[in-house]
Amino acid sequence: ETGVTQTPRHLVMGMTNKKSLKCEQHLGHNAMYWYKQSAKKPLELMFVYSLEERVENNSVPSRFSPECPNSSHLFLHLHTLQPEDSALYLCASSQVRGGSSPLHFGNGTRLTVT
Amino acid sequence: QQQVKQSPQSLIVQKGGISIINCAYENTAFDYFPWYQQFPGKGPALLIAIRPDVSEKKEGRFTISFNKSAKQFSLHIMDSQPGDSATYFCAASYTGGFKTIFGAGTRLFVKA
Numbered sequence: 331e332t333g334v335t336q337t338p339r340h341l342v343m344g345m346t347n348k349k350s351l352k353c354e355q356h357l358g359h360n361a362m363y364w365y366k367q368s369a370k371k372p373l374e375l376m377f378v379y380s381l382e383e384r385v386e387n388n389s390v391p392s393r394f395s396p397e398c399p400n401s402s403h404l405f406l407h408l409h410t411l412q413p414e415d416s417a418l419y420l421c422a423s424s425q426v427r428g429g430s431s432p433l434h435f436g437n438g439t440r441l442t443v444t
Numbered sequence: 445q446q447q448v449k450q451s452p453q454s455l456i457v458q459k460g461g462i463s464i465i466n467c468a469y470e471n472t473a474f475d476y477f478p479w480y481q482q483f484p485g486k487g488p489a490l491l492i493a494i495r496p497d498v499s500e501k502k503e504g505r506f507t508i509s510f511n512k513s514a515k516q517f518s519l520h521i522m523d524s525q526p527g528d529s530a531t532y533f534c535a536a537s538y539t540g541g542f543k544t545i546f547g548a549g550t551r552l553f554v555k556a
Contacts, residue, residue: 334487361542372448373488373533373546386542420487430476430537433544435487 333357336421336436343411344444351406351439353421361426362404363433364396367418379404380426411443446471448536450547457554463521465550467534470515474536478544479508479519482531491532492519524554 334355343349355362364376378386379398393415395407404421418440422433449468457463467477475496480488494501494508494517501508507520521528531551537544 363542370548372548375543378542380542422487426542430539430541430544432478432490432493433480433488435480435489437485437487 334421334423334434334436336419336439338439339437340440340442342442342444343408345411345413347411348407348409350408351419351421351441353404353406353436355402355404355421355423355434357423357425357434359423359425359434360401361424362398362401363422363424364404364406365420365422365435367420367438373420377406408441411441413443416441416443446543446545448534448545448547450534450550452550453548454551455553457524457552459524459526459554459556461524461554463519463524463528463552463554465519465532465534465552466516467518467547468514468516469536469545471536471538471545472515473538474545475539476537477508477510477517478535478537479506480533480535480546482533482549488533521552524552526554526556528552529554 337352361380366374376390377396397405418438420438421436424431478493479491481491482488492503492506505522510517531549533549534547
C-alpha cells in the first residue's frame with residue numbers, strides 16, 4: 331500500500347447512526363488533515379493533527395469527532411449527523427518542515443446522510 | 445483576507461488549445477501556491493507549485509505565472525488534451541501555518 335488510503339469509499343447513514351471514517355498514510359508524514367468537499371464550494375479544512383496533536387479545529391460541529399492515535403492513522407467519528415453533512419470527506423497528509431509543503435490526499439469517503 | 449478567488453468556474457477548450465485558469469489572493473503572508481488536479485472519484489493531486497520568489501514555473505505542458513505585485517497567479521495548460529479534463533484548484537498557504545486555502549475550483553473539459 332502506498333499513499334493515503336481511506337475507508338470506506340461510500341457510506342450511507344441515518345441521522346441517529348454512529349459511524350467512523352478511517353484514514354491511513356504510508357508516506358511517513360508528520361501531519362494529517364480532514365477536509366470536507368461539497369459541491370460548488372472550496373475545500374473546507376476541518377481538523378489538523380501535527381505529531382498526533384490537534385493543532386487546528388475549524389469551528390466544526392461537535393457531531394464530528396477526530397482521533398489520531400499515531401502519525402499514520404486518523405479517524406473521524408460521526409454521530410447524529412444532519413442531511414447537510416452529506417459530502418465527500420477527504421483525508422490528507424503532509425511533511426511539515428520549515429516551510430509549506432504539498433498535501434497528499436486520499437480518494438475520500440462519499441457520505442450520504444438520510 | 446484568507447480567501448483565494450478562482451476563475452472561471454468552468455472552461456471548455458479544443459484539443460491542442462491553451463487552457464488558462466486565474467487566481468487572486470489578499471494575504472501577503474502566503475508563500476506557497478500549489479495547483480491541484482482532481483479527477484472524478486479521486487482525491488486532489490498536486491500538479492505544480494510555485495513560491496513567490498519566482499515569476500514563472502514550467503513543468504511539461506503546465507506553467508504557473510505569478511504576479512506578486514498584483515497578488516495573482518495563473519495556470520496555463522499548453523496543447524490541452526482530453527485527458528486533462530478534470531477539476532483544477534488553486535491554493536495558498538504560508539510557512540508556519542497548517543491551513544491551505546483553496547479556490548472554488550475550475551471544471552475543465554477538453555473537446556477531442
